[in-house]
Amino acid sequence: MNLLIDIIISGLISGSVFALLAIGFSLIFGVARIVNIAHTAFYMVAAYCIYVVTQRMGFHPLWGMVAAIVLVTLLGIISYKLFINPIREHHGAVLIATIALAMAFQEVMGIIFTGSYLSVPKLIKGYHVILGVKVFYQQLLTFGAALLILAGLWALLMRTKLGLAVRSTAQDREVANLMGINEARVAMATMGLSVGLAALTGAIVVPLTVLEPHMWMHPLVMMMAVVVLGGLGSLKGSFLGAYILGFAEALVVFLAPMGAFLKGSVALSIMILVLLIRPEGLFGVSFEEER
């Protein structure tokens, strides 16, 4: 029984982290067909922003969060304008441009902050005991934020004009363009939104972990796995996929403690199994017409 509670709680928590990352990544892919490898690098930059604001300048973590989200969103839009927009028609080039961007961010951060491990304070300190399991408030915050962001995004996409433009662009770029939607601007707005989500995730998740310039590599693979599992471009798919993989990891850790290091491999195998049955992921739209 205890074991079950443990599994449920830690599955929910690691799932929320994946969900937050995956939603942003999925959004920009869905709209602009950009596989943004640098997504988690933006998350890393946000983490360093918070570090500077809270540790070097001594402000409250909340200000750090705000600063991080604003600055990183700007950074995202600038890098999109400079490096990605001019070559958007070349999918391969965009792909490695984002890899190179991520490497550049990693190096710049490494030069400024060296490779040593740093940390940032939690927004809410302490932990709460739920059914005998100790859970950080910050982890509960992660879970709450994941739900809230999903709701917010859903409202944005379904209830606003921008959302309509985003959805129509995602469905068919050319027709959307013909209908008078400024496709370039929608793509840029989405990029800003997606990077902003990465920054927000950084703000919420990073207090739980350590900061270092290569921290973008580890969540990258899991994030992509979540997005693929859920179906590219599908927000609800990403959300569900995140929790599936989160639970898979928790199951491995608790049922096979000697094999805890295998949790990533097991989660990825589950993703592949699902794709064997449903090649377009759980909720993916198959882009047959795009061939």
Added chain:
Amino acid sequence: MGIILYYLRKLLSVIKNEVLVLPSRVVVALFFLFLLLLPLFTEDPYLLRILTLTSIFAILAASWDLLSGFTGQMNFGHALFFGVGAYGAAMLNKYAGIPPWSTIPLGALGAVLAGLVIGIPCLRLRGTYLALTTLAFPIILMGIVFAFPDLTGGELGISGIARLARSRVANYYIAVVVMLGLCTIMWKITDSNTGIIFHAIREDELAVRASGINTTRYKLLAFSLSGFFAGISGGLYAHFMRIAGPSTLEVSMSFQVVIWAIFGGVATIYGPVGAVFVLFPLMEVLRFWQDYRILMFACVVLLILLYMPDGLFRWLRDKTEKECPRCKIRNVAMRHTCRICTAQLD
């Protein structure tokens, strides 16, 4: 005597009429000559080491191009083939005592197997799904490597395996000759019927299937061919470094291959090879500015892409040569008429 002279004259005329007419062919010929004759002028071990490793990675980048560039099957987990080749060769050498000249092809066969194992489930996937799924395979294999440390050495890898050859120059020649040979073979494959079908699969798979071609078979063929060549490069790497470790399976390794290939220009074979010969030594050159090395590398890649999104070597070729609109023969950009059919070049 007469026969020799005849062939010599024939060779000269081939060089004059077929090679010297196009800058790209001249460059390729010079490239072959440079690599083959270099040790006559310098035996600098550092230079030879870099070029040996460059050659090994050139095979890897070209093999990626054969699969992903030509058939459009985006493979983000090319490190899998490289790693299987390396581990396969290392294990056969270490535990069975088989010498390198047979462990490398056997390891490559292992990589072919790996190509089929991931190729079959991936047949139903396309585009980005395929790319992101293949990314997962080397990571899963890495988990397996760590799960059986007695066999694989865990994070230490399998070390102390046999050398490729005793001397640095011999190592160099093995790597360079194998690279030149395999890349020529790959280039020939892409120029053959099979290559055209690969190309067609990328452009329009449905149309290919409609023409009565079994695309599944060709896709699997591409996976196994690519796996084989990547496996050879993995085996060479293991025997040259004398260690096969988990670093051969890392995500950064897979990314590296994609960067090389796209930087050079996909679906060309010569593009990725050239890119490795530019980018790998570049990393060494940048050592004089140690702290900013990787940053400079990233900036170079970003800037080049900005101006040449189709890849460096495609760009260069397009600038120096143009295709005749009538007979599709390539000409030097300076010519005004086609060298074969004398049609007006624009």
Added chain:
Amino acid sequence: MERWGKGILILAMAFLFAVSSFTVVSGQDTIKIGVIGPMKFVQGQGHWNGATMAAEEINAKGGIQVGAKKMKIELVQADSNEFLNVTDATTAMERLVTKDKVHFIVGGFRTEAVLPMQDIAMENKKIFIGVGAAHDELCNRVARDYKTYKYWFRGSPFNSTFLGRTSFVHLATVGAILKGSLNIPKVKVAIAAEKAEWTEPLIKGGETAIPAMGMEIAGIWRPSPVATDVTAELSAIQRSDAHLIFTIFSSSVGIPFARQAGELKIPAVQVGINVEAQKDGFWQATRGMGNYVATMNTYARGVESNELTKAFVDTYVKRFNETPTYTADTYSVIVNSLAPVIEQLGTLDPEKLIPVMETRVHKSCSGTVAYLKDAEGRHLHELRWGPGFLTALGVQWQDGELKGFWPNKWKPAPEAPEVTYKGMVPYKIPPWMIEKYKK
């Protein structure tokens, strides 16, 4: 045309760089020592700082007396980038050896990279003193193929077998303290070891050693070395009612483990090896939650293994504003191991230096260095462990400071004399542990 210009400019610049990088100017009358390590990381910085200090100290005295002339030391830095790219590490080594033409090499950290680096140094017959990698295989190669591998020496730390032995002594020491002061009849130990090959012998050793010490194993957990969230493992450990966590961490996982355990107030003390906890940055990285974490270490402020330690640690702290970790042993390797032998023989010839180096017993900053032979009497170039030689320290984080608690009245054998280093303090039990167990 404009685009052409840019392309050509880039190519021309690349060519210039290429030319400039292949021409290396080298000094004549200096002893060149290559320092190789992951320079962007703490480990590599330790390598470089230690070596810099050594070179400055020796050069201030005018250099090393080699025969008739005095030679200064010239350091050559090589960033091996070995954590990210093993291929890079080998080319960096090749460059050091064949381009920069160094006489000696110190450094290296990740075993997967040090093995091929070792091969390159050996091929070129350069003395390579490893500072960082602890795997036995590096030295076993010397015994197996002495002619090829004799140029390799272990500089620091001693090998994994000895690391295990020391940490079991720490475990027993802390176990006894818990038993005595909290009245725990049978101490339960949870083993938390990162999933890495070097931890396997330690776990296996623990499975027999822990029951032999009169303690019980509550379970074994194997997080990934780069895990960033170990709350799941920690909840499971708490459920197992362990009193003591035997940690075996060399990678980043040591930080989240210590931090989250501290924040969740897991009622179990951490002892063992946690490389991250050896660094001054640990306190900030865990936001002070790593308080009471104990680990094996080589240096600590205020602790003296012998008369050389104090001068080294104090100067290092003053110069670099941090406590040296074991990769900074490049200092000892140059000042205490290499320089005296070169002066004694008046030569830089490795063939003459090696026979002296492998038999010489001398003091270094962390103890006394002597090299071992294997069971068949072959040279291993492996550091000797034990009282009177190298023992390492047991250190604990106590309110922001790393304090030594071991060896403090340590009896290596029933009849042996007690060993105590200068500057030891008593071990502290976390208050939440006392609260839970004290009746």
